[in-house]
Amino acid sequence: MTTNEQTKKWFGDWANEYDSTLGKVRRHHKLLDLVVARSKVRKNDQVLDIGCGTGLMTLKFLRKADCQVTGVDNSDAMLAIFKKKITELGLQDKTACKAGDAADLEFEEDTFDICASTVTLHHLKNKLPALKKIHSILKPGGRLVIGDIDVDTTGRLTDPKRMLRILDFLRQEYALALKEGGIPAFSRMYDNGKKHILNDGEYCISFPQWEDLCRKARFKNIATRPLPGFEWFKVLDAVK
Numbered sequence: 547m548t549t550n551e552q553t554k555k556w557f558g559d560w561a562n563e564y565d566s567t568l569g570k571v572r573r574h575h576k577l578l579d580l581v582v583a584r585s586k587v588r589k590n591d592q593v594l595d596i597g598c599g600t601g602l603m604t605l606k607f608l609r610k611a612d613c614q615v616t617g618v619d620n621s622d623a624m625l626a627i628f629k630k631k632i633t634e635l636g637l638q639d640k641t642a643c644k645a646g647d648a649a650d651l652e653f654e655e656d657t658f659d660i661c662a663s664t665v666t667l668h669h670l671k672n673k674l675p676a677l678k679k680i681h682s683i684l685k686p687g688g689r690l691v692i693g694d695i696d697v698d699t700t701g702r703l704t705d706p707k708r709m710l711r712i713l714d715f716l717r718q719e720y721a722l723a724l725k726e727g728g729i730p731a732f733s734r735m736y737d738n739g740k741k742h743i744l745n746d747g748e749y750c751i752s753f754p755q756w757e758d759l760c761r762k763a764r765f766k767n768i769a770t771r772p773l774p775g776f777e778w779f780k781v782l783d784a785v786k
C-alpha cells in the first residue's frame with residue numbers, strides 16, 4: 547500500500563468516530579472558528595473546504611454567512627458522513643461535495659472566493675504544487691486560509707532533537723485529547739503520534755515554512771496568527 551492509500555485507510559477507519567473524538571475537543575472547534583473568521587466570508591461567496599472530513603468547518607461557514615461551500619476529501623467514508631449531515635439539515639442547495647485529492651484539485655481557474663483547509667494540507671508530502679493549484683483556482687483577490695499544527699517534522703528521522711520537538715507537541719495534544727475526548731480520542735491521537743514521528747502520512751511543517759511556500763506560490767499579504775491558548779496551532783491567511 548502507498549502512503550497515500552494508508553492515509554486514506556486511516557481516515558476511512560476513523561470517520562465514524564471522528565465527531566465523537568476530535569470533534570469533542572474544544573481546541574479543534576476554536577481552530578475552525580478562527581479559520582472562518584480570518585476568511586472574512588461574505589454573502590454569496592464561493593468557498594472550498596479542502597479535506598472537509600465530516601463537514602465540521604463547512605457547517606461553521608454556512609452559519610457565518612449565506613455562502614456556497616464545496617467540500618472536497620479523498621475519503622469516501624468521511625464524505626458519506628458529510629453528505630448525511632447536509633441532507634439531514636436540508637442544506638443541499640448551499641453545499642456540494644466532491645471526492646478528490648488535495649494534491650490534485652480538479653476545479654477551473656478563478657472559481658473560489660475562499661479556499662480554506664484545516665489539519666489536512668500537512669498530509670501532503672509535496673505541498674508547493676498544491677498551493678500553486680489553490681492559487682490558480684482562487685479568484686483574483688480571493689483568500690487562502692490554513693489552520694494547522696505548527697511543528698517542524700522535517701529532517702532526519704533518527705535525529706533525537708527532532709523527535710523531542712514533536713514529543714513536546716504530542717505531550718499537550720495527548721492531555722487535551724484525554725481530557726476532552728476521553729479514552730477513544732486519546733487512543734486515536736496516541737496512534738497518530740507515531741505517524742508524526744515517523745513521517746508516515748503526517749508531514750507537518752512550521753508556519754514560517756508555510757509562509758515561505760505561500761510566497762513561492764505567489765500569494766500576497768501572508769499573515770500568521772496564533773490560536774490563543776494553544777501554542778502548537780496557527781492560522782495563516784493570504785491573498786491571491
Ligand SMILES: C[S@@+](CC[C@H](N)C(=O)[O-])C[C@H]1O[C@@H](n2cnc3c(N)ncnc32)[C@H](O)[C@@H]1O
Nearest residue numbers: 557597598599619620621624647648664666669
Ligand atoms: C484531520 S481530518 C480534518 C477534517 C476537517 N478539515 C476538520 O478540520 O475537522 C483530515 C481530513 O483530510 C482528508 N485528507 C487527508 N489527505 C487528503 C488528501 N490528500 N486529499 C484530500 N483529503 C485528504 C482526510 O480524509 C480527512 O477527512
